[in-house]
Amino acid sequence: MLFRSKNAAADQFSGAYDIQSQTWLLGLNVGGELISQNEFYYWGVRGRVTPAISFAGNQQSAAGVNTLPPPPPAIDVARGSFAWRQSANQVGPGFIGDLTLLAGWQVTPNFAIQAGYDFLWVAGVATATRQFNLDNVRPNSIDSGGQILFQGVSMGVEGSW
Numbered sequence: 001m002l003f004r005s006k007n008a009a010a011d012q013f014s015g016a017y018d019i020q021s022q023t024w025l026l027g028l029n030v031g032g033e034l035i036s037q038n039e040f041y042y043w044g045v046r047g048r049v050t051p052a053i054s055f056a057g058n059q060q061s062a063a064g065v066n067t068l069p070p071p072p073p074a075i076d077v078a079r080g081s082f083a084w085r086q087s088a089n090q091v092g093p094g095f096i097g098d099l100t101l102l103a104g105w106q107v108t109p110n111f112a113i114q115a116g117y118d119f120l121w122v123a124g125v126a127t128a129t130r131q132f133n134l135d136n137v138r139p140n141s142i143d144s145g146g147q148i149l150f151q152g153v154s155m156g157v158e159g160s161w
Contacts, residue, residue: 015064
């Protein structure tokens with residue numbers, strides 16, 4: 001990401017900032033489904049939950065220039081020409097939950113077509129937007145409190161013999 005102030009010239013305040021974050025979730029997946037089966041069609045709900053341990057990490061680097069005067073109460077930020085790198089790791093709680101609303105049509109006794117709507121919630125994630133830190137006050141910091149919600153349509157076939 002490149003940054004530059006709208007109120008200052010590029011030689012007074014500008015630079016490059018790079019954030020990379022990653023999260024590994026480890027846990028036990030438990031779930032179930034409730035299906036209403038009829039002669040030619042079926043419908044139901046399927047869900048799973050995973051209490052997990054979150055292994056989060058990030059790497060940040062910045063380089064640029066800041067020659068603007070400090071604000072009235074001076075705070076400790078990068079001044080002049082600056083370049084820094086930092087990284088951090090953290091272990092904490094995480095969670096994965098998914099829910100599927102599904103319906104299917106039994107084309108033959110051994111073949112079915114299925115469609116569904118899926119929700120996936122992941123918590124305990126170190127997203128890059130939560131790691132943004134241009135001051136040098138909290139070095140090696142990490143925030144793994146991010147959450148992500150995915151949703152979408154799924155389609156598939158099912159066969160048995």
